[in-house]
Amino acid sequence: MKIAILGGTGDIGEGFALNWAENHHIRIGSRKADKAEAAAESYRDALAGQGMKGNILGFDNRTAAEGADVIILTVPHEHVSGVIDTVRPVLDRQIIISPVVPMTKAEYFEYNPPEEGSAAEEILEMLPEGTCVVAAYHTIASGRLCSLDPAFRCDVLICGDDRHSKDVVIDLTDEIECLRPLDAGPLAAARTIESLTPMLLNLAMLNDLKDPSIKIL
Ligand SMILES: NC(=O)c1ccc[n+]([C@@H]2O[C@H](COP(=O)([O-])OP(=O)(O)OC[C@H]3O[C@@H](n4cnc5c(N)ncnc54)[C@H](OP(=O)(O)O)[C@@H]3O)[C@@H](O)[C@H]2O)c1
Numbered sequence: 192m193k194i195a196i197l198g199g200t201g202d203i204g205e206g207f208a209l210n211w212a213e214n215h216h217i218r219i220g221s222r223k224a225d226k227a228e229a230a231a232e233s234y235r236d237a238l239a240g241q242g243m244k245g246n247i248l249g250f251d252n253r254t255a256a257e258g259a260d261v262i263i264l265t266v267p268h269e270h271v272s273g274v275i276d277t278v279r280p281v282l283d284r285q286i287i288i289s290p291v292v293p294m295t296k297a298e299y300f301e302y303n304p305p306e307e308g309s310a311a312e313e314i315l316e317m318l319p320e321g322t323c324v325v326a327a328y329h330t331i332a333s334g335r336l337c338s339l340d341p342a343f344r345c346d347v348l349i350c351g352d353d354r355h356s357k358d359v360v361i362d363l364t365d366e367i368e369c370l371r372p373l374d375a376g377p378l379a380a381a382r383t384i385e386s387l388t389p390m391l392l393n394l395a396m397l398n399d400l401k402d403p404s405i406k407i408l
Pocket residue numbers: 198199200201202203204220221222223226227264265266267268270273274290291292293328329330331332333334388
């Protein structure tokens with residue numbers, strides 16, 4: 192598949208690129224094409240350093256999204272609507288994955304959902320009718336995903352209203368050796384799942400934990 196990682200120059204975008212590049216065409220998106228090209232080159236180098244090959248190219252966000260089968264929005268919540276505005280003209284029923292967590296930090300991290308209930312539901316409202324949104328990966332720490340360490344095992348809680356789109360994301364997750372996909376129900380379940388990330392970050396801060404993620408036993 193062609194997978195566009197919008198804001199793929201950032202922390203968790205790198206993790207997806209490294210893990211999916213052997214099996215898929217990865218299109219790193221950025222506000223600046225040259226930044227995406229540089230990131231793509233460094234991800235290819237990182238894979239080569241581990242004796243792996245990767246099909247990763249860099250583009251501006253709109254070009255990355257054009258013709259993609261799947262788009263993952265790896266941008267901070269406050270910038271998602273701007274990125275969607277940029278790519279809207281080229282949206283054509285791609286599956287949209289949201290790992291986006293709307294949160295604020297004062298003394299502690301706090302879930303700060305939009306009025307739609309969750310970032311995933313808000314994103315669905317912003318997209319052309321018929322676009323499918325799947326929410327996933329909120330509880331995966333980028334450091335662990337980028338490490339490509341198969342000994343690290345954790346679960347991905349995946350929710351969405353369209354069976355086919357959800358199955359595509361479940362399969363993509365299954366391809367990443369360290370992750371186990373779990374069906375977490377309809378898109379409205381994103382309200383609960385997104386709220387787990389600030390909890391994990393508070394646990395990390397208060398207990399000196401590095402890259403906490405979730406595993407269901
Ligand atoms: N990091 C994690 O461990 C983690 C875990 C679970 C979920 N998430 C979620 O994944 C998303 C990305 O997280 P991240 O930590 O990877 O974010 P990040 O590294 O802070 O930023 C990702 C990218 O967002 C783009 N960006 C920054 N400001 C922007 C703006 N004003 N307009 C448009 N794009 C802008 C930048 O790309 P360009 O400058 O190249 O355009 C940047 O590289 C967030 O919604 C977060 O809640 C993250």
